[in-house]
Amino acid sequence: MSEEILSVNDLSVVFPTEDGMVEAVRGVSYSLSERDVLAIVGESGSGKSVAAMALMGLLPKYAQITGDVRYRGEDVLAMSPKRSRALRGQNIAMIFQDPMTAMNPVYTVGDQLAEAYRSHHRVERKVALARAVEMLDRVGIPQAKDRARSYPHEFSGGMRQRAMIAMAIINSPDIIIADEPTTALDVTVQAQILETLIEVKDSVNAAVILITHDLGVVAGMAHRVLVMYAGRGVERADVEDIYRRPRMPYTAGLLGSIPALDSAGGKLHPITGAPPSLINLPPGCPFSTRCPLVTDRCLTEEPELAATDLPHHQVACHNWEKVAETPDPTLLFRTKAVDA
Amino acid sequence: MTMRESIEPDMTPLGPLGSEGPEGPEREFTIKARTQGQMVRRRFIRHRGAAIGFTALVIVIILAYTSIGFWKIPGWWYLGYTKTNPIVNGGAPTLDVLPAFIDGDGFMIGPHPFGQDQIGRDYFALTMRGTQISLMVAFVIGILSTFIGAVAGAISGYYGGQADNVIMRFTDLLLTIPILTIAAVVGNATGNLGPFFLAVVLSLLIWTSLARLVRGEFLSLREKEYVEAARAMGASSPRIIFRHMLPNAIGTIIVSATLTIAVAILLEAALSFLGFGIRSPDTSLGLLISTYQTAFSTRPWLFWWPGLFIVIIALSVNFIGDGLRDAFDPKQNRVRA
Numbered sequence A: 001m002s003e004e005i006l007s008v009n010d011l012s013v014v015f016p017t018e019d020g021m022v023e024a025v026r027g028v029s030y031s032l033s034e035r036d037v038l039a040i041v042g043e044s045g046s047g048k049s050v051a052a053m054a055l056m057g058l059l060p061k062y063a064q065i066t067g068d069v070r071y072r073g074e075d076v077l078a079m080s081p082k083r084s085r086a087l088r089g090q091n092i093a094m095i096f097q098d099p100m101t102a103m104n105p106v107y108t109v110g111d112q113l114a115e116a117y118r119s120h121h122r123v124e125r126k127v128a129l130a131r132a133v134e135m136l137d138r139v140g141i142p143q144a145k146d147r148a149r150s151y152p153h154e155f156s157g158g159m160r161q162r163a164m165i166a167m168a169i170i171n172s173p174d175i176i177i178a179d180e181p182t183t184a185l186d187v188t189v190q191a192q193i194l195e196t197l198i199e200v201k202d203s204v205n206a207a208v209i210l211i212t213h214d215l216g217v218v219a220g221m222a223h224r225v226l227v228m229y230a231g232r233g234v235e236r237a238d239v240e241d242i243y244r245r246p247r248m249p250y251t252a253g254l255l256g257s258i259p260a261l262d263s264a265g266g267k268l269h270p271i272t273g274a275p276p277s278l279i280n281l282p283p284g285c286p287f288s289t290r291c292p293l294v295t296d297r298c299l300t301e302e303p304e305l306a307a308t309d310l311p312h313h314q315v316a317c318h319n320w321e322k323v324a325e326t327p328d329p330t331l332l333f334r335t336k337a338v339d340a
Numbered sequence B: 001m002t003m004r005e006s007i008e009p010d011m012t013p014l015g016p017l018g019s020e021g022p023e024g025p026e027r028e029f030t031i032k033a034r035t036q037g038q039m040v041r042r043r044f045i046r047h048r049g050a051a052i053g054f055t056a057l058v059i060v061i062i063l064a065y066t067s068i069g070f071w072k073i074p075g076w077w078y079l080g081y082t083k084t085n086p087i088v089n090g091g092a093p094t095l096d097v098l099p100a101f102i103d104g105d106g107f108m109i110g111p112h113p114f115g116q117d118q119i120g121r122d123y124f125a126l127t128m129r130g131t132q133i134s135l136m137v138a139f140v141i142g143i144l145s146t147f148i149g150a151v152a153g154a155i156s157g158y159y160g161g162q163a164d165n166v167i168m169r170f171t172d173l174l175l176t177i178p179i180l181t182i183a184a185v186v187g188n189a190t191g192n193l194g195p196f197f198l199a200v201v202l203s204l205l206i207w208t209s210l211a212r213l214v215r216g217e218f219l220s221l222r223e224k225e226y227v228e229a230a231r232a233m234g235a236s237s238p239r240i241i242f243r244h245m246l247p248n249a250i251g252t253i254i255v256s257a258t259l260t261i262a263v264a265i266l267l268e269a270a271l272s273f274l275g276f277g278i279r280s281p282d283t284s285l286g287l288l289i290s291t292y293q294t295a296f297s298t299r300p301w302l303f304w305w306p307g308l309f310i311v312i313i314a315l316s317v318n319f320i321g322d323g324l325r326d327a328f329d330p331k332q333n334r335v336r337a
Helices: A048-056 A081-090 A111-120 A125-138 A155-169 A185-204 A214-222 A239-246 A249-256 A295-302 A320-325 A331-340 B037-048 B046-066 B123-159 B159-177 B179-190 B195-206 B208-222 B225-232 B235-276 B287-295 B301-328
Strands: A004-017 A018-033 A037-041 A064-071 A092-095 A175-179 A205-211 A225-227 A234-240
Touching: A004 A048, A018 A037, A018 A048, A018 A225, A037 A048, A048 A064, A048 A081, A048 A092, A048 A175, A048 A205, A064 A225, A064 B046, A081 A092, A081 A111, A092 A155, A092 B225, A111 A155, A111 A295, A155 A185, A175 A185, A185 A214, A185 A225, A185 A331, A205 A214, A214 B208, A225 A239, A225 A249, A225 A295, A234 A239, A234 A249, A234 A295, A249 A331, A249 B195, A249 B301, A295 B287, B046 B123, B123 B159, B123 B208, B123 B235, B123 B287, B159 B208, B179 B195, B179 B235, B195 B208, B195 B235, B208 B301, B225 B235, B235 B287, B287 B301
Parallel strands: A018 A234, A037 A205, A037 A225, A092 A175, A175 A205
Antiparallel strands: A004 A018, A004 A064, A225 A234
């Protein structure tokens, strides 16, 4: 087992608003080892991006962050702003969702990469530019030297995302946080970008936290998966187990909602309902309103993330045994949909 | 335009495919890498209004500063702007630009090309001196107030919260008090400290509108993902403000700066008219116009010459601003025809 570089324990983020406290993240825990790929999966508003932003120190000041986040034993949340800034970019880099807007339109791509390098290294512009070209070359941009002189709007979406990856690795970070890196891209480009990301991460020996709602992306890349729902981690397992032996009805529902090519003409099978509002959450399991296996206990008592019958597999569900007994848990929601 | 033509051996590989012949549109592509500075310069020069405005402004500046000289350096014009001379030609301009075949007496400059005022001072020298002072005042105000406004607006918009409150309430305060009143009070209290001091005081009063514009721009830029990306890359706040956000607000700033320069000329004129700006024997274009506005029906040249120079300067500056804004926009690839 390689060395643990990041551990997140009981991370919570609360945004005070006029309508009440929004509990965007409620006690998320995970750990990341060197060269590991952890996928954080969840639907919109499940808190996956906020959790990542919190450890980057990118949340607005009024956000109340609690918990224990350690990067190589160093307390990230208690860091001085100066140390925190040094950490960002140099040790932890981030790839954003939309490469269209994540680059500054007034600088050439090469200049922006060089700028990222010069934020952390006292080098001359020429040296930084050479480094930028090298990185662009590494992420597979042809004629990197010429393309470095292009402006972002002269790049295609896929190339821009490549450039973003190049920017993320220019300071050789230990951890790359990829926040839905392929969501804004064409499906045909997505695979290439993920491949590039894996290659590049191996070349700089970085671990990756992959934030996504696309289970296809997860299957291709991740080693470990954390499923989030309503600000909590609800299932944590190795990637194989998530697909073959899910223990949480929500995960099963997500898997079941992926349209299959072989069921031509069939209906789509979404999880009905919507996630609860994160303001003044009711007691009990937040998924209880949408869960086909709901019991009385679910309505009063919120389950904690606890071990299951499988190794390295934790789930926050009172009825995980029932899910385990079901031969194909992905069908759980299908029967319900037919009844309705 | 036959197949034969298109496989002609002397065609370069980059040449037009399916060539439309020499009469067709030119489709030869030559890709030449240019630095941003080169591109900005190129776009600026290709902008016709800006090029003309820039040329006109340069000519006016050279004319004003070389003709009567400045500081201790003498100019090429033989009369000073304070010296009274015997009245020639009833004080009317002796400049004649019509050639001999139209009115018979040919092109000439004469002893007083712009005429003379009622005490015989050479009006060309006076206008040149006025141009010098007005240009100086306008540019000092333009640069200083733009600098103050941009920095204040940037800080206000970027940091928000307390800093924003303090700066914005201060601009509100300045905006509610008429500038003329404050300037008049300051001018009266400090006496005649010269045009440079006047320009500095005015700059300290009129940076507020630009600060608000820049603040608005920054409020929207702050939410842009590339600013967040810069923060995620570990860039410091000053670096984000000056390297990532200000260049994106450059269009707003430049346009506002050019408008400020135009406003500054008029503001200086108004103050001079009230007796709080430039004082005699020194002069400015605004002061010349207000002094001789009553002479309009009898000796209109006393009004026209400084007026012409104000219009040339203000228009040139506005055209230059227009061209600069286009030139700084990297998304605009096409060059204006």
